[in-house]
Amino acid sequence: MVGISAYGIYVPARRMPLAMLAGRSAKVGGPEKAVAWSDEDSVTMAVEAARSCLTGVDRSEIDMLLFATTTYAFSEKQGAAIIAKVLSLNATVRAADISHSLKSGTQALLMALDAVASGNAKKVLVIAADCRLGAPGSGLENNGGDAAVAFMVSADNVIAAVEDSVTLSNELVDIWRRDGDRFVHNWEDRFVVEHGYLENSEAAAKQLFEKAAVSPADISSAIFSAIDARSHKTLAAKLGVKGTLVDPLIGRVGACGAAHALLQLAGVLDSAAGNEKILLVNYGDGADALLIKVLESGSANKLEAAMAKSIPVKSLDQYREAQGLNITEYEDMDFQGISATIHFRERDENLSLEGHVCSCGTHQFPKERVCIRCGGIDKWQSAACYAEKTAKVKAYSFDYFFPSPEPPTAVGVVEVDDGPRIYMQIAEATQEQIDVDMPVSFVFRRIHQVGGRPNYFWKCCPLGDVQ
Amino acid sequence: MSLKDKTAIVGAGCCHFKENWAQDSESMIVDAVLEAYQDAGIEDPNKQIDAIYCGSLYAPMGNVHVSEALKLYKPLTGVSNYCATGTEAIRAAVMSIAAGVYDTVLVVGYDKPKDRGVSGPSVNIRAVREQPQTPATWFAMCAAPYFKKYGAGREDLARIAVKNHHNGTLAPKSFLKREITIEDALNARMISWPFGLYDCAAQTDGAAAVIITRKDLAKNFRDDAVNIKAVASGSGPNPHTDPDHDFLRWKPTENAAAEAYKMAGISEPFKEIDVVQLHDCFTLTELLSYEDLGFIEKGSAKEHIAAGTFELGGELPVNTDGGLKAFGHPTGATGVRMVYENVLQLQGRAENRQVKNATTALTHNIGGYPTGCAMTILSME
Numbered sequence: 033m034v035g036i037s038a039y040g041i042y043v044p045a046r047r048m049p050l051a052m053l054a055g056r057s058a059k060v061g062g063p064e065k066a067v068a069w070s071d072e073d074s075v076t077m078a079v080e081a082a083r084s085c086l087t088g089v090d091r092s093e094i095d096m097l098l099f100a101t102t103t104y105a106f107s108e109k110q111g112a113a114i115i116a117k118v119l120s121l122n123a124t125v126r127a128a129d130i131s132h133s134l135k136s137g138t139q140a141l142l143m144a145l146d147a148v149a150s151g152n153a154k155k156v157l158v159i160a161a162d163c164r165l166g167a168p169g170s171g172l173e174n175n176g177g178d179a180a181v182a183f184m185v186s187a188d189n190v191i192a193a194v195e196d197s198v199t200l201s202n203e204l205v206d207i208w209r210r211d212g213d214r215f216v217h218n219w220e221d222r223f224v225v226e227h228g229y230l231e232n233s234e235a236a237a238k239q240l241f242e243k244a245a246v247s248p249a250d251i252s253s254a255i256f257s258a259i260d261a262r263s264h265k266t267l268a269a270k271l272g273v274k275g276t277l278v279d280p281l282i283g284r285v286g287a288c289g290a291a292h293a294l295l296q297l298a299g300v301l302d303s304a305a306g307n308e309k310i311l312l313v314n315y316g317d318g319a320d321a322l323l324i325k326v327l328e329s330g331s332a333n334k335l336e337a338a339m340a341k342s343i344p345v346k347s348l349d350q351y352r353e354a355q356g357l358n359i360t361e362y363e364d365m366d367f368q369g370i371s372a373t374i375h376f377r378e379r380d381e382n383l384s385l386e387g388h389v390c391s392c393g394t395h396q397f398p399k400e401r402v403c404i405r406c407g408g409i410d411k412w413q414s415a416a417c418y419a420e421k422t423a424k425v426k427a428y429s430f431d432y433f434f435p436s437p438e439p440p441t442a443v444g445v446v447e448v449d450d451g452p453r454i455y456m457q458i459a460e461a462t463q464e465q466i467d468v469d470m471p472v473s474f475v476f477r478r479i480h481q482v483g484g485r486p487n488y489f490w491k492c493c494p495l496g497d498v499q
Numbered sequence: 500m501s502l503k504d505k506t507a508i509v510g511a512g513c514c515h516f517k518e519n520w521a522q523d524s525e526s527m528i529v530d531a532v533l534e535a536y537q538d539a540g541i542e543d544p545n546k547q548i549d550a551i552y553c554g555s556l557y558a559p560m561g562n563v564h565v566s567e568a569l570k571l572y573k574p575l576t577g578v579s580n581y582c583a584t585g586t587e588a589i590r591a592a593v594m595s596i597a598a599g600v601y602d603t604v605l606v607v608g609y610d611k612p613k614d615r616g617v618s619g620p621s622v623n624i625r626a627v628r629e630q631p632q633t634p635a636t637w638f639a640m641c642a643a644p645y646f647k648k649y650g651a652g653r654e655d656l657a658r659i660a661v662k663n664h665h666n667g668t669l670a671p672k673s674f675l676k677r678e679i680t681i682e683d684a685l686n687a688r689m690i691s692w693p694f695g696l697y698d699c700a701a702q703t704d705g706a707a708a709v710i711i712t713r714k715d716l717a718k719n720f721r722d723d724a725v726n727i728k729a730v731a732s733g734s735g736p737n738p739h740t741d742p743d744h745d746f747l748r749w750k751p752t753e754n755a756a757a758e759a760y761k762m763a764g765i766s767e768p769f770k771e772i773d774v775v776q777l778h779d780c781f782t783l784t785e786l787l788s789y790e791d792l793g794f795i796e797k798g799s800a801k802e803h804i805a806a807g808t809f810e811l812g813g814e815l816p817v818n819t820d821g822g823l824k825a826f827g828h829p830t831g832a833t834g835v836r837m838v839y840e841n842v843l844q845l846q847g848r849a850e851n852r853q854v855k856n857a858t859t860a861l862t863h864n865i866g867g868y869p870t871g872c873a874m875t876i877l878s879m880e
Contacts, residue, residue, distance in 0.1 A: 370625070370626065370627060374626075375627070378627065378628070381628065382627050382628060394742060395742075396740070397740070398628070404736055404740060404741055404742065405742060405743065426644070426746065427640040427641065427642075427643055427644050427739075427746045428640070428643055429635075429636045429639035429640060429642065429643075429691045429692050429693075430689070430691065430692040431631045431633050431635070431636040431691045432688070432689045432690055432691060432692075433619060433631070433633050433635065433636075433690055433691065434630070434631030434633055434636075440689065440691070440692065441631055443630075443631055443636055444640075445640055445739045445746075447742075452740070452742065453739060453740055453741070453742055453744075454740075455628070455629055455737075455739045455740075456628075457630065457631075463692075467643070468643050468644055468647055479627050479630055480624055480627075480630065482624045487627045488627070489627045489628055489630075
């Protein structure tokens with residue numbers, strides 16, 4: 033049987049209190065949303081969700097990678113190719129971006145299921161990641177959040193199978209982002225909810241009930257992609273489904289676009305009972321309705337754990353700085369950016385965190401030709417990838433000068449366990465936490481936007497903080 | 500070939516180090532070189548000087564505007580080694596004379612960072628890795644491991660800043676002429692932990708020059724020429740990638756010091772050297788260098804700082820003109836400025852900061868992550 037055999041979740045640690053967005057002071061426990069920080073975007077979040085999904089999975093067997101998002105930095109140049117490189121997947125992987133719709137996450141999942149069912153693919157990694165940025169002061173700024181989720185689709189070790197599905201395609205100008213727009217825009221709220229979300233979701237779900245011969249009473253969990261709690265409840269009432277009716281993301285993560293419904297699915301799988309039936313309805317330019325049967329009871333805590341790691345954003349100014357919303361009238365001084373030639377040469381180091389091992393046993397990063405310890409020239413025995421290794425901080429500083437929405441920038445020399453020393457930034461650790469010999473692991477981040485392009489490298493963070 | 504006793508300094512000059520908004524590089528170079536000419540009694544430089552060696556880190560089109568500024572028709576060589584550039588220019592000049600290529604050479608070190616429109620080092624992002632590329636952060640890497648091992652802390656660093664600020668008030672051409680307290684240093688805004696504002700060198704514009712000639716020709720210029728006993732340099736790869744780096748020392752300094760002491764015939768540097776200009780780009784750099792230069796035991800800087808060993812009236816005065824901290828740090832000029840101050844000290848011309856009976860003086864110039872170190876040892880003997 034074809035289905036989901038593993039899943040992973042990534043929720044960025046920064047939480048913007050909605051009160052602060054409205055210009056009020058934040059209250060503890062008040063509604064908030066997850067914000068991809070200045071060193072994160074859909075690609076880095078996708079990588080982290082995939083790494084969480086791939087724990088214990090042989091990556092060499094992955095033959096297809098689908099990256100679903102509505103927010104990716106390039107109009108031409110594939111995001112899935114970056115992710116495949118970072119994850120060190122085979123060069124023969126069939127990588128594709130599925131985009132331009134809130135429905136792209138479920139579309140990618142359905143395509144993956146088809147590919148495996150046809151026998152043309154064995155293991156497909158599906159990642160949905162999105163950053164929902166509404167214009168300052170808009171309702172969408174309040175509702176939107178950032179997060180990622182990844183699923184492994186295969187024919188073996190299946191924990192949840194998609195028994196049936198219905199897809200509706202529908203043309204409607206309700207939510208959009210034109211080429212070149214930074215912000216998501218929408219038509220009048222009630223029009224969007226009634227003729228977009230409700231009409232399409234209801235139609236797809238009812239057709240699914242009929243097609244699969246199930247009744248609402250058979251459904252133990254219903255997952256919708258509503259942008260607020262009220263719309264979620266309205267749809268549940270129209271469909272007559274009971275069971276789990278609360279979207280745990282609302283008020284904590286926010287509506288996270290292409291990842292929204294699938295992230296809830298991962299949360300349900302955390303604790304679903306065997307044989308439980310899940311209804312998932314994902315809205316966007318029509319709707320996808322999926323009937324999912326749980327084959328293996330869940331005993332994980334991935335969604336709650338991901339949401340539990342929380343660093344409050346301290347001010348509206350920091351939020352705007354991280355989102356690149358503060359006004360500047362000059363281009364960056366370095367608008368030419370990083371040389372594409374250098375980027376090409378440094379792909380192994382920058383994206384795969386790859387160094388190499390000398391015949392004397394010394395690991396070296398980056399991959400230069402002369403060994404720093406034995407002086408041997410071109411005596412390298414093998415490449416070595418350090419991304420999944422742990423390391424220790426050997427030295428550190430806090431740089432108040434380097435541009436950041438919340439200086440100082442923590443930076444250190446870390447020594448990979450049985451590996452090389454690497455100078456890199458330390459993410460999401462407090463000054464009190466950082467010390468010599470602190471154990472760390474690595475996270476994939478956007479280092480800067482020089483040249484108007486995202487430039488990616490790894491950072492380290494305290495061990496145990498990786499989702 | 501040893502460079503000992505091959506050459507001598509017969510002229511030295513230095514412009515006022517400061518934020519020279521109204522002066523360009525050429526004008527500062529003329530200030531420094533004119534003083535050096537007068538010091539050496541040179542009246543017809545196109546006849547009396549054979550070649551120019553110069554160093555600048557920020558010069559946009561190399562060092563050709565040294566010839567332009569001075570209207571000299573002479574061979575010109577530019578060298579570069581981060582903040583050790585000035586001393587490297589002196590080393591290249593000394594080697595050219597020792598090799599018999601030239602008799603008398605002009606050395607000019609200069610930089611004009613204040614024309615760039617930024618305060619402090621520019622954040623020019625040219626790479627994806629190695630960020631932040633802030634010198635303060637590179638030099639801060641040794642702080643936590645050193646503090647942990649030897650029990651030193653920010654207050655020991657602050658005492659170095661207080662000392663150099665005091666010395667700076669005594670040097671007419673220094674940038675900062677203001678005493679500070681330990682509390683001022685500890686409470687200043689942070690730059691890169693553990694460095695607050697006062698732990699960091701003052702970046703300024705500036706130019707400095709020396710005139711070096713064959714030792715046997717020195718008496719033609721002046722009777723009290725200063726002999727060059729050693730010029731040495733050590734460079735290495737980025738210590739942050741060195742798997743054996745202990746974050747307690749910098750190998751280039753240790754290597755350059757070993758070479759310099761061997762060349763000059765010095766076995767007990769703390770006793771044999773009378774005055775030192777040391778590369779205090781950050782207070783911790785000065786602290787580590789006391790030890791890396793072999794003046795004191797590794798780990799003992801804290802006690803010596805508390806005892807005032809390196810103050811003006813101490814056993815071995817360091818940075819008598821205020822150093823990079825207070826005199827100013829126009830990158831390419833710094834190494835030459837250090838030699839200028841030591842020439843004044845050895846010739847008894849250092850006025851109210853004069854170290855009594857100084858006959859042997861050391862300069863120490865460091866650069867990179869740090870990756871390079873260049874030194875001189877000068878003597879009246």
